[in-house]
Amino acid sequence: MMLKRLLGGEGITLAALIVIAAALFVLPLALLAGVAIGEGPVAFLSALNSRSVPRAVWNSFESSALSAFVALVGGSAAALILGLADVRMKGLFTFLLLIPMMVPPHVTAIAWVQALGPSSALLQTLGIAPEIGSTHPLYSREGVIFLLGIQHAPLVFLVVLAALRSLPREMSDAARVAGAKPVRLLFRIILPLLAPTLIAGYALAFVSALGNFGIPALLGIPARYTTLPVLIWQRLASFGPTVLTDMAVIASLVAVIAVAAVVFQMWFASRQRNALIGPPQPPLDIRLGRIRPLVETGLALVILATLVLPITALFATALVPTYGVPLTFDTVTFANFAEILFRQSVTARAFINSTIVAIVAAVTIAILAIFVARYAAAQNRAVRRVGTLMTALAEMTYAIPGLVISVAFILAFIRPLPLIDVSIYNTLTIILLAYLCAFFSIALKPITAATLQLDRSLDEAARVAGAGFYRRMARITIPLIAPAAASGAILVFLTAYNEVTVSALLWSSGNETIGTTIFNYEDGGYTTLASAMAAVTIIATILLMALLDWAGRRAPPGVVPWRL
Incomplete structure (x- = not known):
């Protein structure tokens, strides 16, 4: 029975997660340690x-x-x-x-x-x-x-x-x-x-x-x-x-x-x-x-x-x-606001880049974290150990400063990818991958806590009734932990949207983020432009938090992190 599970959807998904964890958490940091x-x-x-x-x-x-x-x-x-x-x-x-x-x-x-x-x-x-x-x-x-x-x-x-x-x-x-x-x-x-x-x-x-x-x-x-x-x-x-x-x-x-x-x-x-x-x-x-x-x-x-x-x-x-x-x-x-909003193309590009990368990172991490938490709470000891190991790797990378993560990803992806000979260095993709590594633990914590509280008899009953792994995940596990997953995704989005530590070494012309653009304005001596863009960023952040807070009144408890 266990062999059948591991050869089926559950095993394939676990193998895919192991490969993703190795690529995100192990390979870059191993290369960093290897160079040092x-x-x-x-x-x-x-x-x-x-x-x-x-x-x-x-x-x-x-x-x-x-x-x-x-x-x-x-x-x-x-x-x-x-x-x-x-x-x-x-x-x-x-x-x-x-x-x-x-x-x-x-x-x-x-x-x-x-x-x-x-x-x-x-x-x-x-x-x-x-x-x-x-x-x-x-x-x-x-x-x-x-x-x-x-x-x-x-x-x-x-x-x-x-x-x-x-x-x-x-x-x-x-x-x-x-x-x-x-x-x-x-x-x-x-x-x-x-x-x-x-x-x-x-x-x-x-x-x-x-x-x-x-x-x-x-x-x-x-x-x-x-x-x-x-x-x-x-x-x-x-x-x-x-x-x-x-x-x-x-x-x-x-x-x-x-x-x-x-x-x-x-x-x-x-x-x-x-x-x-x-x-x-x-x-x-x-x-x-x-x-x-x-x-x-x-x-x-x-x-x-x-x-x-x-x-x-x-x-x-x-x-x-x-x-x-x-x-x-x-x-x-209002000339400074007009300059950054209407004349400087980098501003619109930075907001678009940050929004896209933050949304993709939040959704991707939430989905992956659901499966990692599922395996970390599995009944099988071997599977549970693998899930726990991936959780520990995520915790470790969160503890490591973002600039260190950036250096590790530069070492890992400065050359074109093998087999396909495509380079992701100096692209938004490398920033996205670094976000997945640096912020994975933020979403994993609430999702793991919610998963550990689930009654295992629900999953066992569905298995006895003939439901496959993906059907059980879609009909039982995901609906029950959706509020925690949404909470984790919101935290990841808000963290990634304005960050500068991870992207400070990874951005390039055409791939600026909000954080690097503001920092570059200030570092270049354009103080009033940096202040104007920072002011716009603060307004956007507060409006986004207010919108989420308003939506949280109608959402299940736990969706909006600060509405405890």
Whole structure:
């Protein structure tokens, strides 16, 4: 019976998935490791002996560790307030707090640079701009750490908020009956139960900051605070004879740090795990009483400072003719928006390219993830191990920074494909494949969780009735996990639509993405054009999130990720 299954549709699909996983996850990273190791220890020693690499290693570790702590404190505090207290307008606050996560990091950097610099159109209009010629406060080590923390706090917020809504309430209710005040309840019951989640949130913020390219590039380069992703980009731009070897060695260092961080997080979280009894229940509803208006005002001020201020400054810069000119009724102009929307063909091309690649990546990953999750939950031990291995590979590639993935795909596809002699280098196809590798785990997580909750008797009953593998998948498995698949696809689309880290090394003329176009405008000194395109991108992102949020009210629970 098992042999018949493996020789049928189930086995063919499994074999196809193994080939796809090998091509996406194993081959590029194996080639990367091969180039780095193939040069022998001399290449590593040479890299480590150069001044830039050890300094970049330390800067990457330092900025990631400290910014992850900032993200942990900020994201956890917001999640605890919205998840446990009787704050009004929770849905609106949650939506607004998650917007920075969907805004590209380099757009975030540009917005904050426009908000606080001496040439800020907004601050000049208000008459509070720093003196012209003074050093920008964000062009520093502290600026990189601060902005990385702001960028990744929503990640921690989402993880902790989800965990709060799945915790049993028995211990908390017992503590409240015994007279425990909210502060004591928080530190003696809730935070210890959340320890594995907090560790996971910190690790997620750490790995995300380690691979972040946009913020360290725009803020760190002027401050001579170079991280490993920025160093890889600089080495590629140098076009030296050993550029691929240098990139492979540096990228391998980043990959080792990222994987080591994830492994340490898993080990440490396992030691902090607490066994819970009882099903998830509605979260606590702690009454804030008289301080509720103060807490709500505090949340509003946080949103004002981290979202409204930089976006307003970004729009102000986009509406002036030249960077450094104050925004007044006499200087306001829409020429920058007209330039990027109607005169620069690269803008329309970038939006079309990003939309197409993000949609194809989201749909493809969602479909493949459904089958991977199906095999990872299979009853047969051998099949389940194969599915689990593919899941582990997806998790590992997500932990590896996007710029490292880019280097690996350059090494894998810089030559024409064998047999068909077709080159995908310098095309949208290589960007799409890199997206499939880098973002696969984003959709796989919710789909795997939904698949593990399915009753196996449904599939067994259909098999007994004579339904084949594909019929069972189409009539039973896929309809039941469709909300989770839709949620994963939405997350992949929003992540891929505005990203710059993966495509920074893979784009070429005619194959620009939104992220690379904005970055190139800013890097080339066209600040007002970069601000205008970033403003258009933010508007598009917010409108898309609002549309999805509206549709989520009519969709099954779980389709829209932030509507928990």
